[in-house]
Amino acid sequence: MSxxxxxxxxxxxxxxxxxxAVLARxxxxxxxxxxxxxxxxxxxxxxxxxxxxxxxxxxxxxxxAAAVGLLLLLTxxxxxxxxxYSFTDWNGLGPIENVVGFDNYVEVFTNPRIFSVFGVSLxxxxxxxxQMAIALYFATLLSFRTRFSNFFRGVIFFPYLINGVAIGxxxxxxxQPGGTLDTVLGWFGVAEPPQWLGDASxxxxxxxxxxxxxxxGLNFVLFLxxxxxIPGELYEAAELDGANRWKQFTxxxxxxxxxxxxxxxxxxxAGALSVFEIPFIMTGGANGTATFVIQTLQxxxxxxxxxxxxxxxxxxxxxxxxVTWIQRKLFPDEKVDLT
Numbered sequence: 001m002s003x004x005x006x007x008x009x010x011x012x013x014x015x016x017x018x019x020x021a022v023l024a025r026x027x028x029x030x031x032x033x034x035x036x037x038x039x040x041x042x043x044x045x046x047x048x049x050x051x052x053x054x055x056x057x058x059x060x061x062x063x064x065a066a067a068v069g070l071l072l073l074l075t076x077x078x079x080x081x082x083x084x085y086s087f088t089d090w091n092g093l094g095p096i097e098n099v100v101g102f103d104n105y106v107e108v109f110t111n112p113r114i115f116s117v118f119g120v121s122l123x124x125x126x127x128x129x130x131q132m133a134i135a136l137y138f139a140t141l142l143s144f145r146t147r148f149s150n151f152f153r154g155v156i157f158f159p160y161l162i163n164g165v166a167i168g169x170x171x172x173x174x175x176q177p178g179g180t181l182d183t184v185l186g187w188f189g190v191a192e193p194p195q196w197l198g199d200a201s202x203x204x205x206x207x208x209x210x211x212x213x214x215x216x217g218l219n220f221v222l223f224l225x226x227x228x229x230i231p232g233e234l235y236e237a238a239e240l241d242g243a244n245r246w247k248q249f250t251x252x253x254x255x256x257x258x259x260x261x262x263x264x265x266x267x268x269x270a271g272a273l274s275v276f277e278i279p280f281i282m283t284g285g286a287n288g289t290a291t292f293v294i295q296t297l298q299x300x301x302x303x304x305x306x307x308x309x310x311x312x313x314x315x316x317x318x319x320x321x322x323v324t325w326i327q328r329k330l331f332p333d334e335k336v337d338l339t
Contacts, residue, residue, distance in 0.1 A: 128268030135219035160217035168281030
């Protein structure tokens with residue numbers, strides 16, 4: 001009996017060569033070996049030395065690309081939009097209708113209500129120097145062998161770990177009439193304490209003191225780490241020469257941490273110009289305590305002048321950059337050789 005290649009399948013299934021395929025498939029013996037092409041597909045691909053070297057070179061750039069992408073998306077792109085808004089009269093709600101050029105910048109420098117609030121930053125600027133002095137004193141004191149030094153280090157640094165909003169509410173209750181501070185002063189015979197936040201002539205001192213209490217820990221840690229990086233052999237040599245603690249400070253410690261002091265000065269200037277949390281939480285900018293940042297916030301969201309507020313933010317950024325550049329020119333980084 002012959003098998004037809006055009007007729008119906010022997011088992012009644014229509015299709016070409018179904019029966020022939022059944023007869024052609026072997027029924028006994030091992031499975032046929034896969035072809036070379038199939039084995040090549042099954043074999044895992046191995047990366048050669050050149051591929052591994054290329055991957056090793058690209059790996060750091062891949063990690064950097066993610067960070068740079070987030071930086072561009074969340075920092076530089078909003079900054080570019082802010083600069084564009086500063087040339088418009090956008091109200092923050094609808095589409096941008098008018099481009100006013102430099103009118104917003106002229107308003108910033110000519111309106112006394114706007115630019116005069118920089119005077120409030122002077123209180124925080126003086127307070128920043130006070131906190132640097134306090135932090136440097138305790139960092140120098142606790143860098144030597146002192147009993148319970150670790151405990152005191154934690155006490156000084158702890159306020160910096162607390163959220164700024166929480167600190168604002170704590171000191172708000174401290175300074176309120178009849179509050180904790182007035183009660184303590186009453187123990188020493190002060191019957192009529194001043195209005196710490198209600199009096200415009202005292203409110204900024206109270207807020208600056210709160211800022212000093214919070215940020216002293218940051219400068220303390222910076223100074224302490226810098227002092228501990230100075231080799232101990234220098235102190236031993238100074239003691240052999242008869243140098244006291246003050247001589248060691250002026251000739252070893254201060255020159256050795258000069259760069260950190262310069263960094264703290266830059267942070268102090270930038271922080272004094274951009275104070276926001278503490279005065280906003282405690283007074284809301286009332287009684288002459290509004291800083292430039294609070295004024296910018298109110299201009300944008302209370303008065304719906306986003307274009308003018310953007311110009312104010314750009315002016316603040318330029319001022320910080322200029323002050324930093326001047327500081328770097330007056331106090332450049334110099335290599336310190338204490339040996």
